[in-house]
Amino acid sequence: MRVLLKGGRVVDPSQNLDGTYDVLIEGNRVVKVEKKIDRVEATKVIDVSGLIVSPGFIDLHTHLREPGQEWKEDIETGSQAAVAGGFTSVCCMANTDPVNDNPSVTKYIVDRGKEVGLCDVFPIGAITKGLKGEELAEIGLMVKAGIVAISDDGESPRDSRVLRNAMDYARSLGIPVFTHSEDKTLSAGGHMNEGPLSTRLGIPGMPPEAEDIGTMRDILIAKLTGAHIHVCHVSSKGALKIIEEAKGDGVRVTCEITPHHFTLTEDAVEGFNTNAKMCPPLRTKDHVEACRIALKKGVADSIATDHAPHSEDEKLVEFCRAPFGIIGLQTALPLSLNLVREGYLTLSQMIEKLSTNPSRIIGKRDIGSLKPGSRANVTVFDPEEEFVLTKEEIKSKSCNTPFLNKRLRGRVKITIYNGKIVFKDK
Numbered sequence: 001m002r003v004l005l006k007g008g009r010v011v012d013p014s015q016n017l018d019g020t021y022d023v024l025i026e027g028n029r030v031v032k033v034e035k036k037i038d039r040v041e042a043t044k045v046i047d048v049s050g051l052i053v054s055p056g057f058i059d060l061h062t063h064l065r066e067p068g069q070e071w072k073e074d075i076e077t078g079s080q081a082a083v084a085g086g087f088t089s090v091c092c093m094a095n096t097d098p099v100n101d102n103p104s105v106t107k108y109i110v111d112r113g114k115e116v117g118l119c120d121v122f123p124i125g126a127i128t129k130g131l132k133g134e135e136l137a138e139i140g141l142m143v144k145a146g147i148v149a150i151s152d153d154g155e156s157p158r159d160s161r162v163l164r165n166a167m168d169y170a171r172s173l174g175i176p177v178f179t180h181s182e183d184k185t186l187s188a189g190g191h192m193n194e195g196p197l198s199t200r201l202g203i204p205g206m207p208p209e210a211e212d213i214g215t216m217r218d219i220l221i222a223k224l225t226g227a228h229i230h231v232c233h234v235s236s237k238g239a240l241k242i243i244e245e246a247k248g249d250g251v252r253v254t255c256e257i258t259p260h261h262f263t264l265t266e267d268a269v270e271g272f273n274t275n276a277k278m279c280p281p282l283r284t285k286d287h288v289e290a291c292r293i294a295l296k297k298g299v300a301d302s303i304a305t306d307h308a309p310h311s312e313d314e315k316l317v318e319f320c321r322a323p324f325g326i327i328g329l330q331t332a333l334p335l336s337l338n339l340v341r342e343g344y345l346t347l348s349q350m351i352e353k354l355s356t357n358p359s360r361i362i363g364k365r366d367i368g369s370l371k372p373g374s375r376a377n378v379t380v381f382d383p384e385e386e387f388v389l390t391k392e393e394i395k396s397k398s399c400n401t402p403f404l405n406k407r408l409r410g411r412v413k414i415t416i417y418n419g420k421i422v423f424k425d426k
C-alpha cells in the first residue's frame with residue numbers, strides 16, 4: 001500500500017520544511033516528500049489541501065491509568081484520545097497500580113500498547129519502588145523491557161541521595177530522568193496556588209517557591225551526576241529562570257510546559273471548580289506569561305499534556321478532597337495554536353515543541369520527522385476549524401477538563417500511525 005497525501009502545507013521542523021508538498025508513504029515508512037508526486041505512484045490518494053501536515057505529535061507526559069485504575073482510563077481509551085488529539089506516541093507515567101517499578105509491569109504496558117496498536121505507548125519507569133522515595137526501582141531491567149525514561153511523577157523523592165543514585169544509573173543507561181520538581185514539605189496540605197485568591201476562597205495554598213526549590217535541587221543533582229534531567233510541567237516563573245540559567249551553564253536540562261499552564265490562571269478555580277485543580281496548580285498571570293515567553297525563547301523545549309484522567313465521581317466532591325489532575329490529549333493542539341495566533345510561536349516552533357523536540361528528549365530517531373525513512377506517523381490538522389468539546393467528542397473515559405463544552409479552534413482531521421489511518425474526523 002502506497003498512500004499519497006496531496007497538496008497540504010507540510011511543516012516539518014526536523015528538516016526546516018514549511019511549504020506545499022506531497023508526502024508519499026509506503027508500508028510504515030515515509031518514502032518521499034516532494035513538491036509534486038504523481039498520483040500513479042500511489043494506491044491511495046488523500047487530498048489534504050488547505051490542511052497542515054505535521055510529523056505525529058509525541059506526548060512526553062500521559063497518565064494511562066492501566067494497570068489498576070481502569071475506571072479512569074485504560075491503554076485503549078487513552079490511545080484513542082491520543083490519536084484524536086494528533087498524538088502518535090505517548091509516554092505513560094509510572095503511577096499505576098501496581099506501580100511500573102519492575103520489568104513485568106513494563107512488559108505488560110508495552111504488550112498492551114502494541115495490541116491496541118493505535119499509537120506508540122512508551123512506558124516511563126518509576127525511580128523508586130512504589131514511588132515511595134526509598135529504594136530504587138529495577139531501572140536496568142525496565143530499560144531492557146522498554147522504558148524510555150524514569151520518573152516518580154506525582155511524587156518527588158525527598159531523599160536527595162536516592163535521587164542522586166537514580167541519576168547515576170540513568171546516566172549510565174542513557175535515559176533521562178523526568179522530575180516532578182516540588183518541595184513537598186513546603187507545599188504540603190495545599191490544594192491551589194498560594195496567594196490572595198486562595199486566602200479569599202479559604203483553600204490552603206501551594207507557593208510557587210515549592211516548585212522553585214524542587215527544581216533547583218533536582219537540577220543541582222543533575223549537574224552533579226551529569227544525568228539528563230527533564231523537568232515536568234513547569235508552571236512557575238522562578239523555576240523557568242533556574243532552568244534558563246542551568247541551560248546557560250551547560251547542564252543537561254530540558255523541560256515541558258502543559259497547555260493548561262500557558263493558558264489558564266488560578267481564576268479558573270473560582271466557584272471551587274475541581275476540574276481546574278491539578279499539580280502544580282494554575283498560577284497567576286505573571287507566571288502564565290513567563291511560561292509563554294519560555295516557550296518562545298526556547299527555554300521550554302516541549303509542550304506535554306500531563307493528561308491525568310479522574311472519574312466524575314472522584315471530582316464531584318469538596319475542592320480539598322478532589323484529586324489533582326485534568327485530561328489534556330484532545331485540547332493540546334487548539335490551545336497550542338492560540339500561542340501561534342497570539343504571536344508567541346510560529347507554526348513550525350509549535351510543531352517543534354509537540355514532535356521534533358520530544359523525539360530527541362526520549363532519543364527516538366525514527367519518529368518526530370517526515371524525513372524519508374522515518375516511521376509514517378503523521379498528523380493532519382485544520383488550524384482554523386472550530387468545535388465544541390462536548391462529552392461525545394471526548395474519547396477518554398474521563399471528562400475532567402475545564403474546557404468541557406468550551407469552543408476551541410484547531411482540529412485534528414487525520415492521524416496516521418505506522419502508515420495506517422488510526423483517526424479520521426467525520
Ligand SMILES: NC(=O)N[C@@H](CC(=O)O)C(=O)O
Binds near residue numbers: 308324
Ligand atoms: N498532574 C496532576 O495533577 N496529577 C497527576 C500526577 C502528576 O502529574 O503529578 C495524576 O497522576 O493524577
Ligand SMILES: [Zn+2]
Binds near residue numbers: 155280
Ligand atoms: Zn507531576
Ligand SMILES: [Zn+2]
Binds near residue numbers: 061093153154306308
Ligand atoms: Zn503527571
